[in-house]
Amino acid sequence: MTQTATQTKFDTEGFEAFLATKSQPQWVVDARRKAWESYQQMEWPHRRHEEWIRSDLRLFNLDKFSVPTDTPAAAETHPLLNVGVDLAGHVDTLDCYTVSESLDPELAAKGVIFGSLDRLVSEHPEIIQPLLFSAVDPTYDRFAALHAAFWSGGSILYVPRGVVIDKPLHMSSFMNDGATDLSHTLVVLEEGAEATVLQESNSFDRKAGGFHCGAIELIQRPGSHLRFVTLQDWGYKTFHFAHQQAIVDRDATLQWTISAMGAGFAKVNQQVQLVGPGADSQVNGVMFTEGRQHLAYHTLQHHSAPNCHSDFLYKSAQQDNSQTVWKGMIKVDKIAQKTDGYQRNDNLLLSGSARADSIPGLEIEADDVRCTHGSTSSQVDAEQIFYARCRGFTQKEAVRMIVTGFFQQIFDRISIESVRDALGDAIAKQVRDYA
Numbered sequence: 001m002t003q004t005a006t007q008t009k010f011d012t013e014g015f016e017a018f019l020a021t022k023s024q025p026q027w028v029v030d031a032r033r034k035a036w037e038s039y040q041q042m043e044w045p046h047r048r049h050e051e052w053i054r055s056d057l058r059l060f061n062l063d064k065f066s067v068p069t070d071t072p073a074a075a076e077t078h079p080l081l082n083v084g085v086d087l088a089g090h091v092d093t094l095d096c097y098t099v100s101e102s103l104d105p106e107l108a109a110k111g112v113i114f115g116s117l118d119r120l121v122s123e124h125p126e127i128i129q130p131l132l133f134s135a136v137d138p139t140y141d142r143f144a145a146l147h148a149a150f151w152s153g154g155s156i157l158y159v160p161r162g163v164v165i166d167k168p169l170h171m172s173s174f175m176n177d178g179a180t181d182l183s184h185t186l187v188v189l190e191e192g193a194e195a196t197v198l199q200e201s202n203s204f205d206r207k208a209g210g211f212h213c214g215a216i217e218l219i220q221r222p223g224s225h226l227r228f229v230t231l232q233d234w235g236y237k238t239f240h241f242a243h244q245q246a247i248v249d250r251d252a253t254l255q256w257t258i259s260a261m262g263a264g265f266a267k268v269n270q271q272v273q274l275v276g277p278g279a280d281s282q283v284n285g286v287m288f289t290e291g292r293q294h295l296a297y298h299t300l301q302h303h304s305a306p307n308c309h310s311d312f313l314y315k316s317a318q319q320d321n322s323q324t325v326w327k328g329m330i331k332v333d334k335i336a337q338k339t340d341g342y343q344r345n346d347n348l349l350l351s352g353s354a355r356a357d358s359i360p361g362l363e364i365e366a367d368d369v370r371c372t373h374g375s376t377s378s379q380v381d382a383e384q385i386f387y388a389r390c391r392g393f394t395q396k397e398a399v400r401m402i403v404t405g406f407f408q409q410i411f412d413r414i415s416i417e418s419v420r421d422a423l424g425d426a427i428a429k430q431v432r433d434y435a
Helices: 012-020 026-041 105-109 117-123 142-150 382-389 395-413 417-430
Strands: 089-094 097-103 113-116 155-159 169-175 179-181 184-189 194-203 209-220 225-233 237-248 253-260 265-274 280-289 294-303 309-318 323-332 339-349 355-364 369-379
Touching: 012 026, 012 142, 026 142, 089 113, 097 105, 097 113, 113 117, 117 155, 117 184, 142 209, 142 237, 155 194, 169 179, 169 209, 184 194, 184 225, 194 209, 209 225, 209 253, 225 417, 237 253, 237 280, 253 265, 253 294, 253 395, 253 417, 265 280, 280 294, 280 323, 280 395, 280 417, 294 309, 294 339, 309 323, 309 355, 309 395, 323 339, 323 369, 339 355, 339 395, 355 369, 382 395, 395 417
Parallel strands: 089 169, 155 184, 169 194, 179 209, 184 209, 194 225, 209 237, 225 253, 237 265, 253 280, 265 294, 280 309, 294 323, 309 339, 323 355, 339 369
Antiparallel strands: 089 097, 113 155
């Protein structure tokens, strides 16, 4: 499929044309204009910047992509994470436009808000206005400012105090070849609330291109519990830029599972800030690359309250000429005594020309903490392949088993069977035969 929408550039004229297509409260318009002013005053990240020193942005040209101002033609979408899952609701978007949404009426009666962010900012401004862009900083860099000015087609989940949602909620973003996706995800759990969210981003073809510039905000009040799963599976010619941040309050728990297998070039900033005593976060990351993919993930575990626990585990497998970059940081504020922080990145190189850059780090101001970090990189063990082939497995079957075993530690952490199966199958299908 190809993008057929009117070609409107990301300039002042295009910004005004975009605003003309939106019917939103004045506070949203004002925030967009402020973000656009910030964008105009910024420059694109330079290769000399520490955050971009391992990621070459020179092939990216914003002028090749257009502002989404026209409704795309209808298309049949096929998400992966919701197969066989009994859902409490869903939101499906295509090229920044919501095409389908639903919510269990019983949950709506309890005050749960779920659906298109474009629509709900007008219906629930008293709830959304204080929360939108309260976690993600729209002035962090030029991509963040561009997103804050043009976000469109996003989703929101708001769960009132004490409400427990037993069934998962599903969010999906599909993008046509050459199109633009600027979706914003906002999840808010009030005190004692619980929910499970499955979110995915897909192209219709593995070879498809496009431009994604998005954000995810997860806000948890005291005693809330959130399981959040996100799958990034854009086409291999897609540019993917995202700012993702969670704020976890007192005695709240977050399990965040991230799978990144798509996009030709990706730069993601993921942060979890623990702001209340007893907050607990577990982040599980899976990256699998092939061809000439370049995926860069920068993670931050920010402990700004005492007696908190964070656990980040990223596992990456690279084949062909692909490259992954993982730069992790555990930051502990002076007040955050009794911190327990852990981060680790393991890499499995499936070819001699693949590359993995891992840079774990610590920034600790407190003096009563336990923080550990580590990184490993290795190739497929020839003895393991020989051992498997001696027992009747083909070369490809043997490599698949080794790769699956490498990721098993992540899979074991995922309590949702459909998600484990979907991720395992997606990875297994991409593994090729290596001597």
